Amino acid sequence: IYDFLGDTEQDVNLSVYEFTERLYLDTAHSYYSDYDVEGKYNPVPLAQQTITPANGTTYEIMIEDQDFIDKFLAVQSDTNIFYSDSIFKDYFNGFYITAEPLSSSGTMARVQLSSVQSRLTMKYANDSTDVDSTAERDFAFAHFTIDQYSSQKINMFEHDYTGTExxxxxxxxxxxxxxxxxxxxxxxxxxxxxxxxxxxxxxxxxxxxxxxxxxxxxxxxxxxxxxxxxxxxxxxxxxxxxxxxxxxxxxxxxxxxxxxxxxxxxxxxxxxxxxxxxxxxxxxxxxxxxxxxxxxxxxxxxxxxxxxxxxxxxxxxxxxxxxxxxxxxxxxxxxxxxxxxx
Incomplete structure (x- = not known):
């Protein structure tokens, strides 16, 4: 979280969904804040977490959805999926994240998706005899960043002016x-x-x-x-x-x-x-x-x-x-x- 506006003590409920449509980062495709996501994401959330936004704080959201994990286990032998950016994005289209305030006072928080800390991290261990025979597994990590050079991002906003001047x-x-x-x-x-x-x-x-x-x-x-x-x-x-x-x-x-x-x-x-x-x-x-x-x-x-x-x-x-x-x-x-x- 980089910055916020509104009630600084208000909790926000974050929901993470798997996006099901490819977004392209090129001059041939333009996306705007009124982008319609209806039917373009799996409505079952992968993870949900309640946070109190604090400037300069990094939050980790753990995804333990087995179907999502199995999606990558099913293609673990096809190394092209993980080493080719384009092929990987065709296989995994990204996330759709929503934020809902838990009170009526309202708040906005800015998330720095271009930060190196904003990423999808996979924690895994090789399934081998050597690993299985040890007391503790030697885990490895694979990081997929969300930077401005390789990832398309869309901010979508809704404003309700009902009852205001x-x-x-x-x-x-x-x-x-x-x-x-x-x-x-x-x-x-x-x-x-x-x-x-x-x-x-x-x-x-x-x-x-x-x-x-x-x-x-x-x-x-x-x-x-x-x-x-x-x-x-x-x-x-x-x-x-x-x-x-x-x-x-x-x-x-x-x-x-x-x-x-x-x-x-x-x-x-x-x-x-x-x-x-x-x-x-x-x-x-x-x-x-x-x-x-x-x-x-x-x-x-x-x-x-x-x-x-x-x-x-x-x-x-x-x-x-x-x-x-x-x-x-x-x-x-x-x-x-x-x-x-x-």
Whole structure:
């Protein structure tokens, strides 16, 4: 366990099943968090164990299911199965692991499957006269790692927003709400466009010096999200006509020239702002998008359809509550442009 969020004292029940369909690690196969596992695993668990997630702790789950053990004993004479990665994966497709909390308070734990400690270990002894005649068997171990170079992994998430304020507005384009939300691990994203942007562009020949898109964070006393628990960085991209995702042009340019591969000047980081000693500190997320909007002016990029997400949402469970563009809001989504009119 690498990290967790939620009730740190809550027990979690882990169930391990044998997966029955081959997953491929190549460019021809793509898997997403809404992957349907129905009918693709043996519903009888190989092992179950209750743990209390603790950061930096490794848990061993013993599989004593005889049918599973016999699966490998039955082919012990065929060494190709164990020495060929591809043949082995055809014979044994992997595991399906589920986690169920034992209370309603909720928790998420991050498992480092790429760690060398995350593996299938087989403990065995050679069936020979020499071994059988000794007082104690000399056991050997075979390790099958789950690293990023040879093993395909899929994270699957389910979010139930029933009874929440988000549940009343999600996927409703006509909803009028003072808030917008972003959440990692296949949670909610915010999709938006600028209604009159093209009209403004058509009426004003100009050169953009800078364009900053600003999202203000709802104060923690109203959002019930501590500032320290906010995601460190958000990311924004364009939605194309075929619903494909494309990074903002500024991000792409900065990333291609950044050896750190962060494109930090693009922004999106949580930033504290204060108007003075006697004013409360507020937080914003700011994106520098001058190149993108200049390309819209020049007719090179016509997409006016954006999506706001957690930067590392595949592994980050955090979420944020932001002010929307509702006119009644004291603070709202805004695009700050500095330009030269031609």
């Amino acid at each position: 988000l549940g009343d507005i999600i996927d409703d384009e006509q909803a009028s709400t003072p808030y917008v939300y972003v959440q990692g691990m296949s949670g909610v994203n915010t999709r938006f466009s600028f209604a009159n942007l093209q009209d403004w562009i058509d009426q004003n020949p100009l050169i953009i010096n800078s364009a900053t898109l600003v999202f203000d964070v709802v104060p923690e006393e109203e959002s019930r999200i501590l500032y320290d628990d906010l995601p460190y960085r958000l990311m924004i991209g364009s939605i194309l006509d075929d619903d494909d995702y494309e990074p903002i042009y500024d991000y792409y340019v900065l990333l291609s020239n950044d050896p750190t591969q962060l494109a930090s000047r693009f922004g999106g980081y949580k930033k504290a702002e204060s108007k003075g000693l006697f004013s409360d500190t507020t937080y914003t997320y700011r994106f520098n998008m001058g190149l993108h909007f200049q390309n819209m002016l020049d007719g090179n990029k016509l997409e006016n359809d954006f999506i706001l997400q957690i930067d590392d949402g595949m592994i980050n469970p955090k979420y944020s509550k932001l002010w929307s563009n509702l006119p009644a809001n004291e603070r709202r989504i805004r695009l700050e442009i500095v330009y030269l009119k031609l």
